[in-house]
Amino acid sequence: MQSSARENYLKTILELQEAQGTEIIKLNLIAKELGLAAGTVTGMVKALTAEGFLEYRAYVGCRLTTKGRKLAVTTLRNHRIIELFLVDIVGMDWSEVHDEADRIEHALSPKVVSGIDKLLGYPVFDPHGDPIPTADGEIPKYNHSKLHSCKAGDTCEISRILDESKQFLSFIGDIALYPGTIVHIDEIQPEAGIIRLRPEGAEPVVLSLESAEKLLIKAL
Amino acid sequence: MQSSARENYLKTILELQEAQGTEIIKLNLIAKELGLAAGTVTGMVKALTAEGFLEYRAYVGCRLTTKGRKLAVTTLRNHRIIELFLVDIVGMDWSEVHDEADRIEHALSPKVVSGIDKLLGYPVFDPHGDPIPTADGEIPKYNHSKLHSCKAGDTCEISRILDESKQFLSFIGDIALYPGTIVHIDEIQPEAGIIRLRPEGAEPVVLSLESAEKLLIKAL
DNA sequence: TTACCAATTTATTATATGATAAAAATTAAA
DNA sequence: TTTAATTTTTATCATATAATAAATTGGTAA
CATH class of the missing domain: 2.30.30.90 (Ferrous iron transport protein A (FeoA))
Structure with missing residues (x-):
């Protein structure tokens, strides 16, 4: 399936949850974050809810299910590992790796990611200091x-x-x-x-x- | 994304040209190679022709234009560099990197590819011995x-x-x-x-x- | 409480990619 | 050369993703 759009939604919702410290995310915020029209988001959130990735209440917002969080965390992990790879191994500037990672993160199998993780020495932070989720889905918390x-x-x-x-x-x-x-x-x-x-x-x-x-x- | 299908068509046509030593490729062959229905290929070939990537004559076949060949070669170069990267740097087995590369090749900017190329020491062959197209679009020929x-x-x-x-x-x-x-x-x-x-x-x-x-x- | 404004959803439309079946063209055979 | 078999195209339909506009809901102020 062409799930890179789905992965983007779930990853974004996870990031918003982390940034805000709240579980429930308003669809409007997702639309802003992804640069999409509000109506588009409603449609996709409904689809993701039907597929068991989200819980959704109209006019209230949505929240990741366990299944949704799993996929979101994997995508976020891929993103941050690739960012670090691009800076540390490929030698790119930290200002240019975010957009690259946004594309590459959806094309990686667990095997490739775990190989790169090993190559990097099992890092804990990406180049911007964001914590890299662990392979078993934990996101380390720091209250800086x-x-x-x-x-x-x-x-x-x-x-x-x-x-x-x-x-x-x-x-x-x-x-x-x-x-x-x-x-x-x-x-x-x-x-x-x-x-x-x-x-x-x-x-x-x-x-x-x-x-x-x-x-x-x-x-x- | 939208253009990964296009890149796949063009790359496949280039590979068929190389393998057969002929310029004109029958659409039926493309369909077999990509595992698509014949009708699907006709439609896409028409689109790619309208966009200037191909020349096409009904019931005869299609051929890459200069513009089409450029994009095809870039995609093939990405594919082969990534295969080598996955084997040499990530440590994967050569039997499992083809499918991975087929997904990753569409997500890479020229900057990333050139960084990985440098990291690999400007290689000439991929793990299967296929020649890696140069950055300026040449495909080295060997008549083995x-x-x-x-x-x-x-x-x-x-x-x-x-x-x-x-x-x-x-x-x-x-x-x-x-x-x-x-x-x-x-x-x-x-x-x-x-x-x-x-x-x-x-x-x-x-x-x-x-x-x-x-x-x-x-x-x- | 009512009326208005903003947020949200619904309904419709568009584009990219794919499948299938019927029609047309080409090739092979008798 | 006419027919049969094969290939190719056309026409129609399906799905995923996105935009827009209209309708609806919720919150807020008079």
Whole structure:
């Protein structure tokens, strides 16, 4: 079956569940995320419900069933493993691998994925710091806070970038704020809406608080 | 996606052109090769003709245009590079990579393919000995002969396996007749329809002439 | 409570890909 | 050369995916 559309829906619903911390996802949100018309989503959600991947209540939203979650997690795992593969093995820039992975993730058998997983040394995070679901379907949880909630004088480690757009990642990459980078918070100006920080061993940089909200950190 | 079917048609037509040494391919043959109904192929060939990928004359057959050949060669290149990648880097068996590659080949951007090409060291052959088209669209030609046309006493090197079915490759792999293997022809019995040969440094094996026809060799 | 606005669903339409059966053309045989 | 067998095409139908517009529902403010 041409299930790559189905896998995309399920993966997106899983990502929204993870991002929001809620089980039930409004169809409108799915439409926005996938760039589809609302009516299209209603139709597909009904089909996925009939096939046992989702539970759905009109005007309320939908939720993954166990079966749906399984397929969604597999797709998300494929996506993140491929992203890491493209960066670590193929040598691509982290800003350009998301769209590639979106296409490749649907074409991989479990055997290929497990081979690449082994090749990468069973990694736990993708290049953006997103946790890679395990082969048996667990998604590791970390409650890291957002960079913009730090205080001046704090030292912390960048752990995850929530915005995977090419532009944002290029920008963040240019100032070397990769996951694992240690930064010192020099100053926060809520009125100006900016945060001044210094990556270890590099020149200080200035971010908008809006941008800082897209960076998760681990306190040190 | 929409164009993976198109890419499959064009790639198949290119392979048939290469295998037969003729430009014009009958639609019936395409249908057999792709496992589709004849009517389906007529429809798609018309579409591909309207789009400038093919030239087509009813009841005669079709031929790739320059534009069609370009896309076909790219797809074939992707296929063969991915096969080699799956064997050499991921560690899969050569008998199982064909179907995988058939799915993955449509999901790869030129950037990804060129990265993997570099990673593999710009290879010239895939695991089955098929030549990998170059990035600028050339398909290297070799006029190797078939194993079954050898004479007793000959020594030659296996260069290419024409049958990519899982069963045949498993069998040939079990007796280690990979491309590069040197073999001595001990005996040929046309009446019995068999050929006796000895891979260098291994026990002799017996093949049907039918199987031997699927193996290309290079005289030494 | 009613009336309006936004969100959501339904109904219709479109495109890509495929199958099947009937019609037409080609090839082979008598 | 006429007929029979085969191949190829045409015509019709089916399924998956998506868009749009109209109708419906839900929430909110007067």
